[in-house]
Amino acid sequence: MSFVRRTGRVATVGAAVGAMVLLAACGGGGNSGGNTTGGGQQQAGPNWNEKGPIQFVSGKDTSNAVPQIIDKWNAQHPDQKVTFIELSDSADEQRNAMIQNYQTKGADKTIYDMDVVWTAEFAANQYVVALPDGKFDTSKMLKPAVDGATYFNKLYAVPVTSDGGLLFYRKDWMDAAGITAAPKTLDEVKTACKQMKEKVAEAKNADCYAGQFQKYEGLTVNVSEAINSAGGNIVKDGKVSVNSPEAQKGLQWIADGFKDGTIPQGAITWKEEESRQAFQDGKLMFLRNWPYVYSKFSAADGSSKVNGKFGVAALPGVGGPGVSSLGGHSYAVAQHAKNKGTALDFIAFAAAEEQQKQRTITSSLAPTLESLYSDQELVAKYPYLTPLKQSIAGAQPRPKVVKYGDASKAIQDASYGVLQGQKDAKSATAELQTKLEGLVK
Numbered sequence: 001m002s003f004v005r006r007t008g009r010v011a012t013v014g015a016a017v018g019a020m021v022l023l024a025a026c027g028g029g030g031n032s033g034g035n036t037t038g039g040g041q042q043q044a045g046p047n048w049n050e051k052g053p054i055q056f057v058s059g060k061d062t063s064n065a066v067p068q069i070i071d072k073w074n075a076q077h078p079d080q081k082v083t084f085i086e087l088s089d090s091a092d093e094q095r096n097a098m099i100q101n102y103q104t105k106g107a108d109k110t111i112y113d114m115d116v117v118w119t120a121e122f123a124a125n126q127y128v129v130a131l132p133d134g135k136f137d138t139s140k141m142l143k144p145a146v147d148g149a150t151y152f153n154k155l156y157a158v159p160v161t162s163d164g165g166l167l168f169y170r171k172d173w174m175d176a177a178g179i180t181a182a183p184k185t186l187d188e189v190k191t192a193c194k195q196m197k198e199k200v201a202e203a204k205n206a207d208c209y210a211g212q213f214q215k216y217e218g219l220t221v222n223v224s225e226a227i228n229s230a231g232g233n234i235v236k237d238g239k240v241s242v243n244s245p246e247a248q249k250g251l252q253w254i255a256d257g258f259k260d261g262t263i264p265q266g267a268i269t270w271k272e273e274e275s276r277q278a279f280q281d282g283k284l285m286f287l288r289n290w291p292y293v294y295s296k297f298s299a300a301d302g303s304s305k306v307n308g309k310f311g312v313a314a315l316p317g318v319g320g321p322g323v324s325s326l327g328g329h330s331y332a333v334a335q336h337a338k339n340k341g342t343a344l345d346f347i348a349f350a351a352a353e354e355q356q357k358q359r360t361i362t363s364s365l366a367p368t369l370e371s372l373y374s375d376q377e378l379v380a381k382y383p384y385l386t387p388l389k390q391s392i393a394g395a396q397p398r399p400k401v402v403k404y405g406d407a408s409k410a411i412q413d414a415s416y417g418v419l420q421g422q423k424d425a426k427s428a429t430a431e432l433q434t435k436l437e438g439l440v441k
């Protein structure tokens with residue numbers, strides 16, 4: 001895949017002072033001593049004093065939130081400008097690009113916007129470096145997000161956005177059909193769809209439910225959620241436990257959904273963005289997606305057909321409330337990058353409260369600072385913050401393994417055939433159990 005370069009524009013408005021506050025104030029940086037990796041071996045420490053221009057590498061910025069923050073930084077730091085390298089919207093392609101940059105010893109790509117699930121893999125393989133002790137205060141951040149950025153008790157990245165799955169629904173159609181509460185179970189989702197189709201003319205041609213079912217990381221997320229939401233687990237307490245009736249039930253729910261038309265056939269090719277578009281175009285009654293879609297759905301410029309017409313609730317489960325898979329992104333420093341000193345300062349700046357708040361307003365991504373979930377301005381504008389905080393608090397992490405790429409692929413391989421009706425859930429989970437046991441050690 002290719003990198004797309006977006007150079008930050010110079011901010012014209014006066015950049016607020018004191019933005020670096022908080023985190024930057026918590027440590028002096030400049031720790032260039034030895035660094036112990038997860039594997040325990042000693043290596044020459046990174047040079048945390050080197051400053052100069054850097055590149056920030058991240059997945060597709062659907063809401064244009066990144067340039068705002070970069071512009072503000074660049075206006076204050078003309079000698080340490082940050083350039084935005086924007087990758088695709090696919091988590092897998094982002095991961096490949098970052099690994100490839102390590103393999104080619106890339107010195108220009110400085111900060112990775114790293115998915116929470118890659119921490120173990122990126123840390124153990126030294127694609128990224130451990131951050132200097134004491135530089136970042138993560139005590140006011142959501143604990144699951146901080147745990148996700150930590151490997152062998154070392155912080156490898158600073159959590160900047162978290163993520164939790166949510167159920168988006170057509171509130172206008174639910175109201176018109178006389179349904180007063182969002183469905184809590186997947187069976188209730190089906191019943192609600194039936195009622196909407198019967199009673200609401202506009203809903204007749206809409207599909208019932210979708211998530212992300214293309215064969216990529218998003219499928220791992222949706223399958224994990226279905227399994228957890230049916231009372232099963234893929235890996236629990238370090239042990240592979242996917243070969244269970246509960247896990248089969250979860251997987252079967254998605255397969256049945258495809259079979260009986262609850263989920264449209266086309267969704268087998270959807271990632272976050274395709275499914276977001278379908279809901280936004282008024283083609284779906286329910287959608288499982290991440291909070292970033294909230295701002296897209298609420299657009300008042302004519303791009304959204306659901307502005308003011310949708311609601312947000314916790315994920316439904318099999319026989320009871322659902323469980324989200326923990327998502328999110330943290331900023332890490334690439335192993336071979338130059339100007340690591342500037343990288344630390346930019347990370348502190350981007351993770352500070354002022355920037356987190358701005359990012360939440362622009363993009364509706366989940367902040368990692370706990371205080372922002374009770375910030376009056378944010379809660380008034382984004383009522384979904386309350387179910388979101390609960391979603392993240394109850395979320396299950398995906399397997400934290402060094403061979404994460406292989407483990408995720410194994411989950412996708414096992415489940416994709418079931419979803420397409422080519423394999424049964426029982427043999428798929430048995431196969432997956434064996435494969436994962438070889439990877440999760």
Ligand code: GLC
Pocket residue numbers: 091115116117162163217218221272290326327328329
């Ligand atoms: C979101 C989540 C991330 C997840 C990805 C899957 O970006 O934050 O954790 O892996 O979606 O597509």
